[in-house]
Amino acid sequence: MTKFEINRESAELEAQRLIESEWADRGLPVDPTYIARAIGVKVFEMTFPDDVSGLLKYFEGGKTPAIFVNSKTSVSRQRFTVAHELGHFVLNARQNPDDGMLDGDVFYRNGNSSNGTDPVEVFANQFAAELLMPRRFVQLLVNSKKSDLVLAADFDVSVAAMNNRLDNLKIKLEKVAG
Numbered sequence: 001m002t003k004f005e006i007n008r009e010s011a012e013l014e015a016q017r018l019i020e021s022e023w024a025d026r027g028l029p030v031d032p033t034y035i036a037r038a039i040g041v042k043v044f045e046m047t048f049p050d051d052v053s054g055l056l057k058y059f060e061g062g063k064t065p066a067i068f069v070n071s072k073t074s075v076s077r078q079r080f081t082v083a084h085e086l087g088h089f090v091l092n093a094r095q096n097p098d099d100g101m102l103d104g105d106v107f108y109r110n111g112n113s114s115n116g117t118d119p120v121e122v123f124a125n126q127f128a129a130e131l132l133m134p135r136r137f138v139q140l141l142v143n144s145k146k147s148d149l150v151l152a153a154d155f156d157v158s159v160a161a162m163n164n165r166l167d168n169l170k171i172k173l174e175k176v177a178g
Contacts, residue, residue, distance in 0.1 A: 006123050011087060015087070018131065067086065079157065087127030129161070133162065139169070141154060
């Protein structure tokens with residue numbers, strides 16, 4: 001079996017596959033909670049310390065994955081967190097297709113998740129960006145929209161997330177915010 005490469009391209013490809021198989025032609029915005037539940041990942045809200053956005057935890061001998069999101073964060077942050085943790089789930093499944101995970105294995109999304117140094121966190125962030133703001137839809141809509149604010153509303157993400165996505169895709173657009 002070929003080793004699965006952890007990089008931005010593989011993250012985007014995995015997100016695209018999941019959109020095609022579980023979201024199909026449902027349009028925007030993509031609902032990461034719907035997709036998670038469709039592939040057997042439970043999603044719950046709970047209260048965490050302010051520096052924790054959410055986590056992925058495995059139960060029942062590693063067979064039952066669950067994402068927990070911080071109920072104190074904004075809806076757009078919760079959506080990104082679910083997508084990010086879903087990225088961890090997909091990566092774990094690709095790296096350990098036969099072994100599964102251990103009961104109690106936990107993956108956190110916190111402030112360090114976005115610093116860009118840990119390849120696993122970069123994968124999860126890129127996966128989340130592609131899942132919530134698919135490249136093909138960004139490229140289609142960018143020509144008809146006037147600002148980052150309008151695009152962020154279309155994708156139901158924060159303006160900061162939209163601007164990061166536009167920067168990663170090297171798309172220049174009028175920035176109303178940030």
